[in-house]
Amino acid sequence: METTGDYAQYRDELVAAATAVANSELLSLSGHGNVSIRPAGTDQVYYTAAPTLRGFGAQSVVRLDLSGEVLQGTLPPLSAAAVEMHLAVYRSRPDVGCVLHTHSPAATTFAVAGRPIRAWAEPMVIFGLDGGVPVVPYALRGIAAAKNIRAAMTPGHYAMLLENHGVLTFHESAKQALHVAILVEEAARLGLSAAALGGPKDIPGRPS
Secondary structure (H helix, E strand, C coil), X not given: CCCHXXXXXXXXXXXXXXXXXXXXXXXXXXXXXXXXXXXXXXXXXXXXCCCCCCCCCHHHEEEEXXXXXXXXXXXXXXXXXXXXXXXXXXXXXXXXXXXXXXXXXXXXXXXXHCCCECCCCHHHHHCCCCCCECEECCCCXXXXXXXXXXXXXXXXXXXXXXXXXXXXXXECCHHHHHHHHHHHHHHHHHHHHHHHHCCCCCCCCCCC
């Protein structure tokens, strides 16, 4: 059973992760996004139950189990629908310790267009995104969206675009999940810029 000290530790880790995302260039004008962490060896999740990640504070941390039952804190209805995306990842991937969801502008442009981000930038290959970032078919947030996310999950895969919605990245730690999110946004910006020159070119020899 978790102790009060454990809760404080993970609560503070989540606040730090949310602050790191807010200090990046990943947020849309609204600042919308959410972050969750799952402590290693547990079936519990800490989640940012707030409408924006800007100025996120400890009072908005919610602790849940993998079934979605709230164990501590208050989960507003809008946040309850979004948290299903996070739980879908954790249920499918025991190796994942952090999930990030943002509407990062360039990557979300690809999501709204229904276009995958391919491995046209070398850092994607170096950091395990050589298969690119696929598009998950659109569904209303909640159970339907979670079902599509689960269907798209594969081992060793750390990012997906949510059609007409945004971006989902995940990894073993918050630092790694944020790094993946930055790589995806960077690749999307390059893809949009390269469109003026005839379009981005895939790295030779990579999977098509």
